[in-house]
Amino acid sequence: QYGYTLPGWNKHNLTYRLMNYTPDMARADVDEAIQDALEVWSKVTPLTFTKISKGIADIMIAFRTRVHGRCPRYFDGPLGVLGHAFPPGLGLGGDTHFDEDENWTKNAEGFNLFLVAAHEFGHSLGLSHSNDQTALMFPNYISLDPSKYPLSQDDISGIQSIYG
Numbered sequence: 197q198y199g200y201t202l203p204g205w206n207k208h209n210l211t212y213r214l215m216n217y218t219p220d221m222a223r224a225d226v227d228e229a230i231q232d233a234l235e236v237w238s239k240v241t242p243l244t245f246t247k248i249s250k251g252i253a254d255i256m257i258a259f260r261t262r263v264h265g266r267c268p269r270y271f272d273g274p275l276g277v278l279g280h281a282f283p284p285g286l287g288l289g290g291d292t293h294f295d296e297d298e299n300w301t302k303n304a305e306g307f308n309l310f311l312v313a314a315h316e317f318g319h320s321l322g323l324s325h326s327n328d329q330t331a332l333m334f335p336n337y338i339s340l341d342p343s344k345y346p347l348s349q350d351d352i353s354g355i356q357s358i359y360g
């Protein structure tokens with residue numbers, strides 16, 4: 197439906213692009229949260245992430261609400277779903293959207309953008325949800341202390357089974 201999906205990317209050097217910014221945070225804080233969330237995964241895989249500011253990136257990132265563009269999934273207003281990401285592939289593959297109706301923060305108030313982004317990028321790289329409640333890929337938002345290393349052994353073995 198959104199281009200064929202792959203179990204994982206068939207290349208290691210991926211590009212990403214921020215299509216817009218949330219007004220909830222300073223731009224530099226959004227850039228940093230996204231970069232840190234990607235680094236969580238690049239630290240345990242051979243993947244690299246390069247930020248581009250125009251053209252089509254593998255991972256297109258945007259803050260959107262409700263029905264948005266040609267995206268087949270919709271957001272639901274404040275709370276509920278915080279974001280969604282598409283598995284590796286062409287077109288929408290890898291793309292990550294955050295629900296702009298949430299209060300995005302760089303600390304423990306509202307929803308911590310770094311944490312939600314790290315979770316969503318797990319999907320962009322091919323991971324599904326984990327039933328290990330300490331895992332970053334656990335389906336429910338847990339306000340982890342963002343300074344702690346959010347990956348659990350379950351996340352690491354999951355991502356390394358794709359990009360080992």
Ligand SMILES: O=C1CC=C(NS(=O)(=O)c2ccc(-c3ccccc3)cc2)CC1=O
Nearest residue numbers: 276277278279311312315332334335336337
């Ligand atoms: O595919 C889906 C569908 C629904 C989702 N629900 S969410 O957006 O409210 C969400 C839930 C948990 C997290 C999360 C889990 C563990 C650590 C950090 C964030 C992030 C987003 C998240 C998601 O990735």
Ligand SMILES: [Ca+2]
Nearest residue numbers: 273275277295
């Ligand atoms: Ca929502």
Ligand SMILES: [Zn+2]
Nearest residue numbers: 267269280293
């Ligand atoms: Zn979307």
